[in-house]
Amino acid sequence: MENSNKEVLFGLYDDEEILLKAVKQAKDDHLDIMDVFSPFPVHGLDPLLGLSSSRLPAAGFIYGAIGALTGFLFMTWVFVQDWPIIFGGKPYFSAPAFVPITFEVTVLFASVGMVFTFFIICGMGPGAVNPILDKRITDDKFCIAFDASSASGDEVEKLKSFFSATGASEVNTKTI
C-alpha cells in the first residue's frame, strides 16, 4: 500500500482459540492492535476487534439497482424504439420477456461493481505492493501485529511481555 517503512512487531500463535484470548487480553490492556492475520475467517474475531460490518452489500444493492434499470430500459429502447420486431404476435413492449435479461444485467452489474469496489477499497489490483509479515500466516499461523515505529523501548518490552503472557509461539519484527 504505502511505503512508509513501518516497523512492525508481531507475534505468531498456533491456534485460533489462543488468538481470540490474546486479542481479548490486548483489548483489556488497551494495546493498539494494528492488524490481525489468519489463514481462514475466525468466528467472533470481528466484534472483538471492533470492526463494523462491511458496507459492500449496500454498494452491491445500488449497483444491482442500476443494472436492473439499465437492462430494462435498454431492452425497452431496443424493442420499442430502435428496432421493433414482432415476435410470436407479442406487443413491442413485452415486459415478461425482458425480465430474464434484466435479471442477468442486475447480477452482472452487482458482481462486477462489488469486485472493483472491493479492489479499490483494499488497495489491491495490478501494481499494488502488499508486504507480507510471514508466509506462514497464509498456512497455519495466526498473527497479531503492532505498529512499533514510534514505540519507546519500554513500550516494546511491554508488547513483548504481552506476547509471552498470551502464549505466542514466536515474536518477530519486520520493516514494511
Add this chain to the structure above:
Amino acid sequence: MERFTFDSKFKTVLFGLMGLGVLCLAITFFTDDELHTRFWSNFLHNSVFFTGIAFISTFIMAAFITAWAGWYTVIKRIWEAYALFLIPGLILMAIVVIGLWGGFHHLYHWADAEAVAEDRILLGKKGFLNKGWYTFGTLIIVGIWIFFATKLRQLSLREDENQGMNFAVHRQMRVYAAAFLPIAGFSSAAIIWQWIMSIDAHWYSTLFAWYTGASWFVSAMTLTIITLIFLKGQGYFQKVTPEHLRDLGKYTFAFSIFWTYLWFSQYMLIWYGNVGEETIYFRERLDNYPVLFFGNLILNFVLPFFILIREDNIRKNGTMMFASIFVFFGHWWDFFLMIKPGVWHTAQETLAHHGAEGDHGAADAGHHAAATFEMGFTIPGFLEVGTMLGFLALFLFFVFRNLEKAPLDAVNDPYYGESLQHHA
C-alpha cells in the same frame, strides 16, 4: 430439563379462535349458495395449506438430517410437533374425500360424471382424475408421510434416553430420513396435482407442484419464526440465539426468491407459448382477480425481498415478526388464488346445468358470472380470515400438545453441541 407447559391461558385463546373458525364456517355454510361452494372451498383451502406445512416440516427435518446439518437441533422439537399435524391433516382431507364420494361438494369438475362424459379432455384424464385415485392418493400418500413423521419423532425421543457416544439411533434416523426424501418429492407432486391443480381440470402445468411446494416451504418457515419468537417471549427456547433466527430468516428470504422464480417461470412460459388451454388460467386470474393476482406478488416477493435483503433487519425480532406474519398470510393468499377461481367456475357451470336444463341464458350467465365481484372469491372476506384463524388455532393446539410431551432440548442428538455454538 426444560419442558413446555401448555398454559391454560393459551388453551383458552386457541379454543376461542377455534370457536371463531367453526362459527365462520357455520355462517359460510348457511349463507352460501345451494352447493355450499364458499364453505367447501374454504375448508379445502385451509386443510391443504396446514397439512402442507406439516408435510414440509417433515421434509425439512429429513433433508437436514440427511445433509448432516447441525444448526437446527435446538429448534427441531418445533418441527417435530409441526410434522405430527399430518394426523389431523389426514382427517381434514378425509372429510373432503367423503364429500367427494357423497356428492356433498362440487369442488372438482372431474368428479361430475355427466360433465366428464361429454368432455374429451376430461375423458382423456379420467385414468388419473377420478374418485378412486383421489382417495387412494390422499389416504396412502398422507399415510406414508405420517409413518415417516412419527418414525422420526419416535427415534428422536428414543435418542433422549440413549446416553453416551452411541449414535445407533441417529444412524437409524438417517436411514429413514434419506428414504423419505425421494418419496416426499414424488408423492407431494402427485398429491398437489390431485388436491389443487385438478380444480382447474382442463389446465395443467409441469411446474405447478414445485411452485406449490415452495409456497408450503415459505409458509412453514415463517410460521416457525412466528412460533419461535412467541415462545422465546414466553421464556422457552432460551438457547435459541439470534444466529438461529437469522438462519430461519435466510431460509425465508431464499425460498421467497425461489417461489418468485418458479412463479415467473410458470407465468412466462405460458405467456410466451400462448397456447389457449394454458393461458386461460392466467387470463381468468388477471381479468377477474387482479387484486389477488398482484397482491400475491407484492406480499410474497416485493415485501420479503426488500425487508429481508438487509441482514440487520433479519436480526431484529420485531421486524422479522412483522415480515413473517405478512409473508405467511401472503402464502395463504397464494393458495386462495390457486383454489378459488377454478372452484367458482365449476360451481357456476354445475349450477347452470342443474338449475335450468336446456336454458342457455342461465348457462351463459354462469360462464360470465366471475366477472362480477363476489365476496370470498374475488378477495378473502372476514369469514375466510376467521376460518383461517380457526385452522391456525387448531394447528397450534396440536403443535403445543405435542411440544408438551417431550423435553424442548434434544440433548443427546449428536449435533446438539454444534447447534448451541452455531454462529453464522
